[in-house]
Amino acid sequence: MAALKQTFAHRLLRELGKSGVQTDSLWGTPVAMRHVWQRRFYDFVVFTERRRVEKLRDMHRNPVRRGLVSKPEEWLWSSFRHYAYGEPGPVLVNETQKAELHIRKIS
Numbered sequence: 001m002a003a004l005k006q007t008f009a010h011r012l013l014r015e016l017g018k019s020g021v022q023t024d025s026l027w028g029t030p031v032a033m034r035h036v037w038q039r040r041f042y043d044f045v046v047f048t049e050r051r052r053v054e055k056l057r058d059m060h061r062n063p064v065r066r067g068l069v070s071k072p073e074e075w076l077w078s079s080f081r082h083y084a085y086g087e088p089g090p091v092l093v094n095e096t097q098k099a100e101l102h103i104r105k106i107s
Helices: 002-019 028-032 049-065 080-085
Strands: none
16 A cells, blocks of 8 residues: 555656646645645554454444434445445445556646
């Protein structure tokens, strides 16, 4: 993940630098300070089932905490319904097909 995030950040900053994007743009001050990712977030490996369940619960409750929905199952872009009810949805869980990365030019 670190290599993917670093490559993306370097490419984005290089492209934005070429285009002369101002600090009051969509990207704002963080990009002007040469930061793409927020510092308070970090990647780590989940080794135990207890920690996996904790992280899933946290992710499923995020839309409720933000006031976007009143219950986790109401958030369309969530895997909650898959885990709670075994229902398929727009979020694929344990997908056997490999994901494809398509890079498009930033204009």
